Amino acid sequence: MLINTRPDPSPSAHDRTYRGLRTRIMHGEIEPGFSLTLRGIGKEFGVSMTPAREAVRRLVAEGALSLSSSGRVATPDLSNERIEELAALRSLIEVELASRALPRAHMALIDRLQAINGTISSMVENHDSVGYIRTNLEFHRTLYLRAQAPAMLAMAETVWLQLGPTMRKLYGKMRRNEAPHFHRHIIAALKAGDEPGLRLAVRSDVTQGLRMLTT
Amino acid sequence: MLINTRPDPSPSAHDRTYRGLRTRIMHGEIEPGFSLTLRGIGKEFGVSMTPAREAVRRLVAEGALSLSSSGRVATPDLSNERIEELAALRSLIEVELASRALPRAHMALIDRLQAINGTISSMVENHDSVGYIRTNLEFHRTLYLRAQAPAMLAMAETVWLQLGPTMRKLYGKMRRNEAPHFHRHIIAALKAGDEPGLRLAVRSDVTQGLRMLTT
DNA sequence: ATGAAGGCGATGTGATCACAAAATGCGGTT
DNA sequence: AACCGCATTTTGTGATCACATCGCCTTCAT
Structure with a gap:
């Protein structure tokens, strides 16, 4: 055995982004109605738009984010x-x-x-x-x-x-x-x-x- | 009034792909364990890899598809x-x-x-x-x-x-x-x-x- | 004949680009 | 001073490309 003591050697970029956003949302660190941008997310996690989009799509599918008609993404303000x-x-x-x-x-x-x-x-x-x-x-x-x-x-x-x-x-x-x-x-x-x-x-x-x- | 009698004028490509795959899976048209490829999905729905990937990510998030460790995607074979x-x-x-x-x-x-x-x-x-x-x-x-x-x-x-x-x-x-x-x-x-x-x-x-x- | 090794094709990933649509802000008009 | 219209900027979408990895198949040695 030589290197790589980490349990997960290379979590994919979109997975890091997904997990990061997910915990922030689940723990209530983002207020309802707050609006996010793909480029902003990408910049925050040091990735390009592609992984950011995949993470957002995943979170939208889980109901953690809501997609406006024009494609804008935001945390939902629940009725x-x-x-x-x-x-x-x-x-x-x-x-x-x-x-x-x-x-x-x-x-x-x-x-x-x-x-x-x-x-x-x-x-x-x-x-x-x-x-x-x-x-x-x-x-x-x-x-x-x-x-x-x-x-x-x-x-x-x-x-x-x-x-x-x-x-x-x-x-x-x-x-x-x-x-x-x-x-x-x-x-x-x-x-x-x-x-x-x-x-x-x-x-x-x-x-x-x-x-x-x-x- | 002139054109566009359709209720939804332009469903995005990834949405058409998502919906198409979703109904096929939900209706049992795909046997468990069947493996899919992004390029194959894209070709089938006439889109590029990008919308196909988004549709797949969404379906994986909903548990409709399972992702192998190497990123291969397939319908899950449930225990x-x-x-x-x-x-x-x-x-x-x-x-x-x-x-x-x-x-x-x-x-x-x-x-x-x-x-x-x-x-x-x-x-x-x-x-x-x-x-x-x-x-x-x-x-x-x-x-x-x-x-x-x-x-x-x-x-x-x-x-x-x-x-x-x-x-x-x-x-x-x-x-x-x-x-x-x-x-x-x-x-x-x-x-x-x-x-x-x-x-x-x-x-x-x-x-x-x-x-x-x-x- | 069989098994291993190497190479070739297929596949997922992430970045970048061009484009369209929406939002924002600026300036002019009333 | 308030409001409307236009231009600029921002933003999402989809396509394409380069690259790494995995799988499979051929081929060669035993």
Whole structure:
């Protein structure tokens, strides 16, 4: 063995661009309605227009970006009806994922979830909204990974992506010092092996935040 | 008024390519594992490699095509676990869509569903498997459109797309003359305004076909 | 006859270019 | 001072090209 200790030796340019944009959108670093240009994206990631276009097309296909009639690309400004739909989808899919993860949830997983929950609290104290969103998603993803259902998890992440820019607005108007309330219910239900309780806790956690956006 | 009676004056080249490939995949016209080339796609749709690449990237993002490590693109050959996941997703989302469509389902809609059901029967008689899949999806889409939930419908169509090539195999080994059995249950539940019955009928209809694939 | 090695063709990737359409800003008019 | 029209600039689209890589097939040696 000689060189190349990196796991992925050469991520293609369009993939780097895609991933970069994706995390920025999912973590709510871009406000809804913000408009992007292909040349700007290319310049930012040091690539030409071609990979930038491919990354944008991919994100448009996933609903993370919206394409105006003239081809202009921007982060979507969601209507209340669409937010309600996406919240319902989160609830449907994530409750199922949690339910499937429950029989496989050992103590080590619960410990990790509690540690992540602690990080979320510190994010709240530091008023770091992007960090809050990122760590909150990490909490959910850590749980759902145990479900061993990659297609469902991908679906859930697609919904997160669509809600990303809107999340920013949500946690902007959220009252501070509000720790992740229902996360404790989720952990308690996991410990007790209480499936109905887990379903209710996940549904509540997913629904609570989005509800204050549609009013 | 002079020219241009078409509703869409100039669908972009990549969009025509995308739509063409999409319907062929969703309707099961391509067998699982079939491999495609960008130049071949471009030649088929009369465009250059650039729009073909964009269409392919979009379809890969939706899970309709899979990308090998070397960048080769092919229709995915789904594992049994993935088929089970996608069937569960269909069940979750489509039951919700049907439930939301129920209060808006008037007699005209039920008549149209019955007409589509008749077309499905004729497709079965003619041994037209592609026509069967297409008309079957039309049945579901017609119902779900009444739910007025575009994000959910898009999600459901993404799942259909992923199952498209696999559907071909299913209806190949399905015994002929088997009319759409649970569709009658769906229509009956719609007429009666029976929500639990509707949920059960949709879940059964979605699950029955996929079950014989995973065995 | 069989297996390996080398070469040739096919294929994906990314950059660049020409072009059309849209947006922006400037200047003139009322 | 406000508004309309035109020109300039910006931006997306699609085609083409150069290049690296992968696969396949031929060919040669054992």
